[in-house]
Amino acid sequence: MRHLAAAASLLVLLAPALAAQDLERPDGWQVRFDNPGASEADLEMFVDMPPGWHVTTGPAGIFWSPDNTASGDFRAEMEVFLFDPQGRREAFGMFVGGKELAGGSQEYTYFLLRDGGQYIIKRREGSEAPTVRP
Template sequence: MRIPMLFVAVLATATSLTAQEQAALPSGWQARADRANAPMQNVKFVPMGDGYHVTLGPSVILYNPAQRAEGAYRAQASFTQTRAPAHPEAYGLLVGGQNLDAPNQDYLYFLVRGDGKFLVKHRAGAETHTLVDWTEHAAITRADAAGKATHALAIEATSEGVRFLVN
């Protein structure tokens, strides 16, 4: 199995940032909003400790085209939601990304949210295909009273299939 690109995503989704807005991203990283007219000035993505701190206004994908995997691989990341959002917000991983800066974008994504649910979808151009709709699962930690939740997510790809793992 050959997976052309591997990316970490925050929120499911996908208009690339202008050159001026790109300066706010870590070196090599790019962002794409779900809606073409989304206000990207609220997107904050900065290094913090051994990871990144992300604050979003619109739904976006964040990716680094240099991050690639072929054959069997495991993509993983830990996410901490620090406070309660106004409505259920999702975050997670995307893999198999192709043409992420073009109208014919293509990728698979795995998201969780603070209400204990997960989602798996495929995006092909402007269309999304639901593989697993929002589903509650005991492995997904519900956010506490302050809205804090931490999740370790992974996607494992092998010649036998793809596995989605939480915590």
């Protein structure tokens, strides 16, 4: 019985890793890093993980699908499962109002949240990122 329990525990621990091997990057999604010197090789993981995505980045950046747009009045909401950042001050969030995202005159408003509850709202205007709400 002890061996059966140990085997079942090991299977439970391995299941997420085995499932992750079959995951693929979402079709059509674009990536833009905040640092122009960063590249796709710096991105650790960006894959479909129903009901959403699994993202593990090295450098900061934005991810978007040109197929996902809204106009007029809309509501945006997200649910995040944050893994232990092990003391790093990692931030995560979402952006709205994106224009020219792949070009030099990119524009969008973004909301960032840290695991301690701190947040900031900023606006990206080309290479500038003024704070809207500290």
